[in-house]
Amino acid sequence: MNNTFPIKRNSLLFAPMEGITDEAYRLAVMNTFPEWDLFSTDFLRVPTEGSFSKKFILEHFGKTAYTNLDLRNKTAFQILANEKGNTPLACQQIENLGFKHLDLNLGCPSKRVNQHLGGAYLLSDLKSLQKIIKDIRTNYPHHFTVKMRIGYRDDSNFLDCIKLFENEGVDAITIHGRTRDQLYKGIADWKYIKMATKATSIPIIGNGDIWTVADIENIFDYTNCHSIMLGRGALKTPWLAPLFKKQKSHNKDDLFEIRKKKIPLYFSSLKEEYSKKCSQDALILKRFKSFSRNIFDDFPQNEIVKRKFMRSKNLEEFEEYLDFFCK
Ligand SMILES: Cc1cc2nc3c(=O)[nH]c(=O)nc-3n(C[C@H](O)[C@H](O)[C@H](O)COP(=O)(O)O)c2cc1C
Structure with missing residues (x-):
């Protein structure tokens, strides 16, 4: 278990986005706007039968990003798991290939994924969730983070999930302030990010509806989160990381x-x-x-x-x- 999260405070993370953040996209943004501190692959589903092939894992991550150690270490590898999959084996395979940061997707709202008891569904089934978290923690010695919504149907398990992650040795938690059922409706509620920073000492990464430099400042001030992650805001303004880091005000x-x-x-x-x-x-x-x-x-x-x-x-x-x- 790692007690030190490798990402320094106030970091800006580029969110995983299926269909967008493939290797080519990530490399383009990394080259043009290197101020982003961390990227992530979109999710790779742990197979319910058999195992990943090495080729499949490397193709998902991208061979150029894999062979360059700096780029490899600047990218988390995200998986999607359910109780049926052989998560321990998947973790060992990912570890054996030298990936140093594994992220578990607990936010995917897709009906198909949730029907297969993965993604945000797991936030409603703490027994399965605990088993999967334990499986990963036991089989993956490097940085292990989770990326969650505030609940599945509602927020009733939110703090129990945070405690579970803390007790099971998760290294950091990204929180998107909406339930699964809210999909993208309304505005993400940063109150939950603030609640989590008070409830645990694990680094909390705030996510959801961060579009401008002012939003970045506001979410840090309001929630006291460790770092932040941007999805749609990063797609709209991929140069937001340099804009924020240069600390210059613009009209x-x-x-x-x-x-x-x-x-x-x-x-x-x-x-x-x-x-x-x-x-x-x-x-x-x-x-x-x-x-x-x-x-x-x-x-x-x-x-x-x-x-x-x-x-x-x-x-x-x-x-x-x-x-x-x-x-
Ligand atoms: C097109 C698209 C694809 C996404 N794919 C993933 C994914 O593969 N894994 C994941 O954890 N989140 C995924 N997300 C969720 C984002 O990472 C992020 O949590 C969410 O969009 C809220 O942040 P935002 O308001 O900054 O966009 C996706 C979001 C979008 C818009």
């Missing part, structure tokens, strides 16, 4: 000018990394379009701007719009 106009400068850099770095993985421009364009959903929110007439990007027929057209709108 709305400055922020817009910075946005216009950073967007082309971001897309060009993504293109470089995606091109190494897939040669098809159509696939890259599809991804670019998905990132257009909120990155242009702050532009004047943003609905029209977004429509232009979303309707681009090819990558060249998308890039022409980037030149036009970001000049």
Whole structure:
């Protein structure tokens, strides 16, 4: 068991996001905005029959990120487990490959995942949860963190879960302030993050609806959390980590000018990394379009701007719009 969490206080973590934070995406952001302190893979499901192959684990993590020790150690490996899977074996395999940080997904709200008694479902079944946590802790000697919502149907088990994690030797807890049933409705409630920092000495990582530098300052002040993790806010403003760390105040106009400068850099770095993985421009364009959903929110007439990007027929057209709108 590790008593020292490797992440220093006030760190900024880039959240795992299935379908987005694959190796190419992470490398692009790591190269362009190295101020993010930690990344994570999205979840790898522990198989209920058989075991992972080494190839499968490495493909999920990405071979470039794996072979570079600095990049490997800057990325947590996330798993999704239920009671049926051979979690001890999965942990041993991940450990044998030299991964130093394992994260357990306890927040996934997907119906399919929850029907298979994994993800956020486990927050409603403390017996299964304890077994899985014990299995991981016993078989994985390095940093072991969990990423949770505040409950499944409701928040009634919240503090019991926090105590369970503390008693079983979890090294840090990321908390997204919504129940599973809330999905993404309303605004994440940071009150639970504050409650957890008072209830345990384990580092608490605050997550949910952090969009701006002011939000970062507010969540640290209000909750006294150890560090924070950003998902959608990081997708909208991947340069938020450098913006926060430079500690310089910016007005709305400055922020817009910075946005216009950073967007082309971001897309060009993504293109470089995606091109190494897939040669098809159509696939890259599809991804670019998905990132257009909120990155242009702050532009004047943003609905029209977004429509232009979303309707681009090819990558060249998308890039022409980037030149036009970001000049
Ligand atoms: C598209 C998408 C995919 C996600 N995939 C994962 C995942 O694989 N593992 C996980 O723990 N959380 C996942 N999440 C949840 C985020 O990591 C984060 O906890 C959540 O979005 C709340 O933070 P935010 O308000 O900063 O977005 C995902 C979120 C989104 C939007």
